[in-house]
Amino acid sequence: MNHKTPLIVQILFGTLFVVLLSVPLVKGIEKRPKISKETNEQAKASALDLFGFYLEEVNDQVGVDFFHQSPKLDARLNHILPQIASVGASVSVCDFNNDGWNDFYLTTSKYGASNALYKNLANGTFENVALDFGIGDINQQGTGVSMGSVWADFNNDGFEDLFVYKWGKPELFLNREGLGFENISLSAGLPAWINSNSAIWFDYNNDGNIDLLIGGYYKAQINLWNLENTLIMPESFEYANNGGKNYLLENQGDGSFKDVTSEKGLESTKWTLAIGAMDFDSNGFQDLFIANDYSVDELYLNVDGKNFKEIGKESKIGYAPKSGMNVSMADVKNDGKFSIYVSNITEMGILLQGNNLWQPTGSADQIEFKNNARILGVELGGWSYGSQFGDLNNDGFQDLYLANGFISGTKNNSYWYDYSKITGGNKFIISDATNWPAMEGRSQSGYQLNKVWVNSEGGTFADVTDYVSELPPFDSRAVAMVDLWNRGVLDVIVANQNDKVSILKNSVSEGNNWVVVKLEGTKSNKSGIGARITLVWNNQSQSQVVSGGIGFSSQNQRAIHFGLGNTSKIDKLIINWPSGAEQIIELLEVNKIHKIKEGNEIS
């Protein structure tokens, strides 16, 4: 270089260079969490003052001591067993005996261990009645182990029935008027064996009989306890199509189901981990959002109950493959439009997928979404699993709880290096479990805290985790929102892998009102699943939909809970039933649980 660079230029850009080099270091310091020196009582008082709620674990006080256990599988998978057997902790809420108090069902995943049905004793405590009621001892040798469950009144007799999906033989239990359960799996026409981590109830054709959709994870032909070979892993970490098939089981109305999956266009074999149903195109039929591990997510439009049409790419959700592990939906802006939250993996410095918050930008004729998770502040979780929306402080806006943490093994000894090594490889290498490096007790995205975001009046979400919860890190999986003590407050249940369940009692500051609506279909399915409820108050409105399972391996309470802020007057409640009927109710009393029958007055 013959040109002599002026000294001032060298000094100027040398200084600028040093400043730029220091930016990540300075930013990193800013990001370190602040350690609170407050006592729990002070922390609670601050949280109530600042955000209007506080979550405390109360397992011991309420008599819940359930512990999830993972399965042992074929010995050829032992070297990566924590990777494979990393799911199965689930929670589903239901008032199984119609006593007006929410009960909940928990699954474990070890042969010989029992699932639990915690009956709400209406005195603040719970009792595990699963074994007495015949739905506990279902993880028996040779039948596979439980991965999750969903409730719905599939025979419209007024009592919620239970479906348990497994890595193994799926189970359907008929609720005998809240006094016991009858296993009708054989006569119901269920698949003989599945490897599933998701299922929802929904009435796809609005015939009044609730149908069942089961998501496939591993291929149904695989028996994880007795492998034919070790070619069971995903063929790709982005576009894997070698997962299990999904099953759409049409309710025949006589206690049996018919497999109509192929006929209705749901033949995908991606690795499904979560499913959500919602009528996105306002044609009166519930569409499906399917979150897939190792691939892109899928959006199926329900064509008038006749068949499904996949529009992932057209709707913009089907381009960037991530690790879809959750689907939850809410009207986060109180504008009647539903956003979809999909959890993925965020491991700082290694894998920054970020979670997605898909917000609708199109119309009923042209369904389109945009991922606004970054803008709204809910992008970064961890190795995220289940999440649920719910108004935790009754201020009239939907907040968000997110479960995090994959494998908490030996501390400061991570499997991530080996994981990134193998996942960068070709399909012929990665799809064979034998080629995977041994985990040797190491952690992978372990010891992560769950996240709580409060909705700042529909604009953005604020991360209030450090303030509103004292929960230590678990490998959390499923989350359910439920009013456990009929206080007009949403409590949270978190199912943790290889650990105790967390019952989080929510304390909400005084002043905000609420209303709860419980539906009963007559022409529509009895559970009211698929009904859209819009509450109008104080010049605003919020919509919610009655769900037959949402999140990751979870189900919230069936009744719909609305926070109202300090408003004490509701303008009206609009119910759009799956049957097509619209019901408008005025003069609804606040701070009360209302039961509403399709076409009738409220009680």
Next chain:
Amino acid sequence: MKSADKAIAQEKLPVIKRVGGFLSRYMPQLFITLILLAGHLSFGILEGYETVLITVGVSILIDLFVGRLYTGKWKNPVSGYISGISVSILIRSTLYWPYALTAAISILSKYVLRYKGRHIWNPSNFGISWMLFTAPLFVAGLSVQWGNNLLPMLVIWMLGMVIVYRAKRFHVTITYVISFTIFAFIRSLITQDPFLAEIAPLTGPMYQLFIFFMITDPPTNVRSKKGQMLVVFIVALVEFILRLNQFVYAPFYALTIVGPIAKFIDLKYFSPKS
């Protein structure tokens, strides 16, 4: 030949030859652009084009502006373009500023970190390594694998080999690949992990970019052919050591460590006296 005569002669060349000349001259740049476009259109490697615009824009602008102040000449934007593209492919962040910062650090390193009037680090290698090492809260490396499919891998490898052959850098790439494979075998003996797991990264896109664009970069290489082969062997050796210590981004760090030392020695002890 005077420049006017040159222009006339150029005009007289058949179009096909002129196009061929252009393609030949800008083959690496076209190749990396092709990888980016093909990767995005087929496998969605970018969540949007914004990050490419940011990295390429920042790289070219800084290269032009700072290059003018440092050298008194306007730089060919191609160099900034290729650095910008490399950064946009190899860095992942949920934010925009890390893309701009990585591009800026990469290009500035070319002007600030010099010895005997030459830059000693591959610009994008320096920028990416710095960010991966110091900013794990904000950036990660490439996590996309072209669908883990065999076909895209073979196509990129074949095209890449042709390009490095034409650029007279085939010996660099092949020395590194052989060295990596041998060291992968030794690692598998030490760690008891399957050999296929150790060799797996080489089949992914991060390495395709690394072996065709970074380790072959002429300005930051030593001059002799044997020297170049020795340097990439040492890069593979340092990477081997880093991998045994579980550094996820071992190849970038290895090149960042070995590259400038080799260049320094080359310039200090083997530089022809002018």
